[in-house]
Amino acid sequence: MTAPPRRTTWPVNRAASRSGVPLGIRPDSWRAAAVDAFAMLRDLILPRGCAGCDMPDAVLCPSCTDDFDHDLARPMPGTVTGLAHACAVYTGAARRAILSWKDHGDEECDEPFARRLANTAMRSGMMSDDETSGRESRPLVSSSSRNRPSQPIVLVPAPSSRASMTRRGRWHMRAVAERTAAILRGHGIAVEVRPWCRTVNVAAKSVETMSSAQRNARIRGNIVVTDPAACHNRTAIVVDDIITTGATMRQCVGALTDQGARVVGALALASVQRDDAA
16 A cells, blocks of 8 residues: 655755755765755755645654654563554554655655654663663663663664665665664664664565464564674664564564574554554
8 A cells, every 4th residue: 555645755855965965064076066956946846745744844744743752562572571662553644654754765754753763762761771670661861881781782673675675775774773873872872773684585565465474474484683693692672664463573583582682672663553463
């Protein structure tokens, strides 16, 4: 299922050109300057709309941003906390925004989505060393060494199939995980991103057209860890876009745990609410 026709969106972040030079900063080459100038002209002629509701001149308007300001817990066996946390219910404006970002190249959503993921991560307590105890977890935002893990917590983006990455032109979860990690580091939390999980022999397929049993059968045994030695004894959190049946997350958790990682929990932008989604 695809998103309905909507206002023009753009895969290029207006805050940074394809050259990587932020707007307003003098670029090193005339080509970068031309790209920036074109982006500014384009935005004047064809302004974008909110990814969720089409409100003019907004990447994600305040109302749609609020739709992602939740902490929806789902069971996630094999993790230390036993939970996956989602920022929104996968319906309405939240669903439209994710589809615009994921399948229609709206890369400007990376920033607001990363902020929602970072907020949910801190609010859930997964960034704390208290998650294995019976005490209330505290977000790891202070500089106290007592609360810090010995190594940075690792965000592991859920893998996409090769066909999906070719179609989209990027690994969208890795991009948003990198931005999420940067935001968390800004709060004093030691976090890094490692793309340890990859798919093998998995064809692209819409998450909305498959039952729980079909999704489990599709990916069973087809998610592998690319660097087993590196993830041994590391604390990790799996990050995905949508929890539909939970099959992808469970396979990632299992693959990482089998290689000695300590998977605290999982994060997602949204969770489908239906009887067979568990």
